[in-house]
Amino acid sequence: MHHLRxxxxxxxxANELASYRQTIAIASRDLRPHVEVxxxxxxxxxxxxxxxxxxxxxxxxxxxxxxxxxxxxVGLYPDRKPYSTFYIGGERKAxxxxxxxxxxxxxxxxx
Amino acid sequence: xxxxPDNRREDLAAGNDPARRQRGRSRVLMTNEPRAYREGIAAVxxxxxxxxxxxxVEPSALxxxxxxxxxxxxICSKATEVLKGKVRVWVELYPENGVLSVASIGDxxxxxTEIQLPDLLSIVGKAEELAKAx
Numbered sequence: 001m002h003h004l005r006x007x008x009x010x011x012x013x014a015n016e017l018a019s020y021r022q023t024i025a026i027a028s029r030d031l032r033p034h035v036e037v038x039x040x041x042x043x044x045x046x047x048x049x050x051x052x053x054x055x056x057x058x059x060x061x062x063x064x065x066x067x068x069x070x071x072x073x074v075g076l077y078p079d080r081k082p083y084s085t086f087y088i089g090g091e092r093k094a095x096x097x098x099x100x101x102x103x104x105x106x107x108x109x110x111x
Numbered sequence: 112x113x114x115x116p117d118n119r120r121e122d123l124a125a126g127n128d129p130a131r132r133q134r135g136r137s138r139v140l141m142t143n144e145p146r147a148y149r150e151g152i153a154a155v156x157x158x159x160x161x162x163x164x165x166x167x168v169e170p171s172a173l174x175x176x177x178x179x180x181x182x183x184x185x186i187c188s189k190a191t192e193v194l195k196g197k198v199r200v201w202v203e204l205y206p207e208n209g210v211l212s213v214a215s216i217g218d219x220x221x222x223x224t225e226i227q228l229p230d231l232l233s234i235v236g237k238a239e240e241l242a243k244a245x
Contacts, residue, residue, distance in 0.1 A: 100150035
């Protein structure tokens, strides 16, 4: 059973492919221990959004549910494109050269 | 896990610095794309396999870095002839952005559909064993 920590910032990694998702999730767990990190396959994304109510979702394939129900999201190389799209704190932007540190910074700080 | 460097400067000369060379440790060279995943995998390998030395460079520096860094294993997006000729263990991770990955371990060639992190760690372990055996 998954227990939600009260007050912890919740991050849901749903990016493809599997080894990428697994490694980034481990890195964010270890380097940002105060956040609550979960993983989901793309197919399970909508269900996990409803269950976990994450503060931030990182995905490869966007869904209507994410855009309707999640306050902050990152389309990380969506559909294997060379750029990523960010919607953080109501502001939307695209970025081409993403670093791990960029993603960890998003995990750490509320918008 | 140590905080990853903000690799906006991937210093190609760093491996020539004797202070950064750590004798007796197996070497992992990472050149796969995209960058955030390269850095993420490097950070996790460094954490879960503390006996190895991990270096990340841009894909265009692969051949040069093989000569400079003498890696025991390379993880890349596109294997080059230099790589195939000089490194015994390598992984071509999601070439052409597909789900298939290819690993070469000594004389063996293996294909993975949706390779998992434990697979990568296992291959790193095999590279360590091969390096120690030599």
